[in-house]
Amino acid sequence: MKRYKPKVFIIGATGYTGQHLVRTLCQQNTPTVAHVRPDSPRAEACCERFSSWGARVDRTPFTVAALASTFASDPPSHIYCLLGTTRRRSRESGGHETYQSVDVALTETALEAAKLGAASAHLIYLSAIGAGRTTSAYLRARTSAEALIRQSGLAYTVVRPSFISGSDRDERRVGERLGAIVTSSALNLVGALGARRFAARYRPRSGAELALGLATIAKSSTFCNKTIFADALDPT
């Protein structure tokens, strides 16, 4: 198994998982650039936080040309893409931001920029557990984004987590939190009945736990060009 000394760029760094990943990588002394888009509503709090953890904050506009030039000026070995909108954010934007315009189109922007400015980078994409199915707009978007990644020619890892939930999330997400609690209880029962692998795959994870797993991807070639579930990242 090859070991790498990664240099990481994180798109979606301001999100719940993104913030945990920035902190985890900084704690592991991995050189980390946290991207904060110019119009991010979380910019003020996040820029200060990231700098205090030792990350470099990057405010490049979210366009192919601008991101490509940023990548080219200091090519990362790994680019994490942890972005996505929610039904609530989409509603609040008056329908301007959709799964298609954020989850798919901005992932494509990041991919095109990486192809131009950091073609040897390994892209790590945080997808979702039902991706591959087309039963909802969210899953259709995830399915499309995953397909773009696999067709990009870049080295990639696609990770499909179940609920990402924790009491430390700074945004109120009652449905997600309830879903995580109910799923956890049901899976404890399933696990006790013997279906441990299924329970491990579907169990909710906190941002901190998922970030620890995501950070391991940049340190070896084990997960290169693979689509994995979050249990593949659990410590053995």
Ligand SMILES: NC(=O)c1ccc[n+]([C@@H]2O[C@H](COP(=O)([O-])OP(=O)(O)OC[C@H]3O[C@@H](n4cnc5c(N)ncnc54)[C@H](OP(=O)(O)O)[C@@H]3O)[C@@H](O)[C@H]2O)c1
């Ligand atoms: N939450 C779950 O239970 C769950 C489960 C499975 C998979 N996932 C997926 O995992 C990923 C991370 O989840 P999370 O809960 O950590 O995410 P989150 O807290 O909702 O953060 C989303 C990230 O996407 C960025 N983003 C949203 N709209 C954007 C826009 N219009 N332009 C540019 N960036 C934008 C946000 O940036 P700003 O802060 O600048 O807005 C933020 O960095 C998401 O793709 C999500 O779909 C989530």
